[in-house]
Amino acid sequence: FDADTENSIEVSDIYYRFPLTDKIKGYVGAAGLDLDDIFDVTNPLLESSGTGALSRFNRRNPLVFRGTEGAGAGFNAELIEDKLTVSALYLADGEGGAANPEDGSGLFDGSFSAGGQVVFSPIERLKLAGTYVRSFQTAEDVNLSGSTVSGFATAPFGDVDTSADQFGLGAELELGERVVVAATGGYTLANESDGDAEADIFTVAANVSFLDLLKEGSVLSVAGGIPPKLNSDDVAEDEDTSYLIEALYKFPVNDNILVTPGAYVVLNPDHDENNDAVWVGVLRTTFKF
Helix, strand or coil: CCCCCCCCCCCCCEEEEEECCCCEEEEEEEEEECHHHHCCCCCCCCCCCCCCCCCCCCCCCHHHHCCCCEEEEEEEEEEECCCEEEEEEEEEECCCCCCCCCCCCHHHHCCEEEEEEEEECCCCCEEEEEEEEEEEECHHHCCCCCCCCCCCCCCCCCCCCEEEEEEEEEEEEEECCCEEEEEEEEEEEEEECCCCCEEEEEEEEEEEEEECCCCCCCEEEEEEEEEEEEECCCCCCCCCCCEEEEEEEEEECCCCEEEEEEEEEEECHHHCCCCCCEEEEEEEEEECC
16 A cells, blocks of 8 residues: 555466365465455454554454465364364565565574464354464564564563463454454564564554444454553563544445545553553545446
8 A cells, every 4th residue: 555666567466276185275375365355353344454553553463463474374174163263374474575585584494473363152143253373584584573663662671582382362253243342462572583573562442333333344343452462571561551432334435435534532542641642533435347
């Protein structure tokens, strides 16, 4: 949306999704294969970049679904129909890193994400997910917050090689035919690769959506949470707490045009109560063809 390609045409996505068996789906790709393509983010109404949440933060858990990605492989295996699914993946930097033969780059010698997920649906309208990702990010790629904050949680040790164990929980609940509730939580234990420093990062978010309000196909959503926050004795920590609160109304004009007015506010931006609140109003129009 906002990248400068210097007037060059770039192919952003090249990946192949295919059935291995009736119960197993495979993925392999050279570019654009993302964590959320293989893992379930349990946030169906706000996940999309074009029709979902207005803020980056409320689309999906940034600690487990916004790491190194782009090239690699993965699979989904449905162990119990409509009840239990397990997934796994290995992804490397797809922005040229996976194709770079130099030391510290490439598919297995540079930044990567490797992990698994279990999705369990104990009843028809409830879905629960547990996700684990082991990541390594080289000094120039460190971004543990998934670009949802610009404070200490993004690069707790500065521009140095960083490894991390990342854990995420998600839940999605349908209350009748017209109300959907979703919630996520994430925790990261980061380590300085060339030192002994450790850092703890956490985030939480929740949302509720009301379907077919005033018009069939419309969605009114209210969402919010705490963006990734750093807690650590080894490095500088976030002493205050940010909150992001968002409301939006997706209104289908017709089958091809979706208009979404909405707004969000960030309180104590970058977890600093000395920063003024940031208010953002949005009117988004999405065209589908």
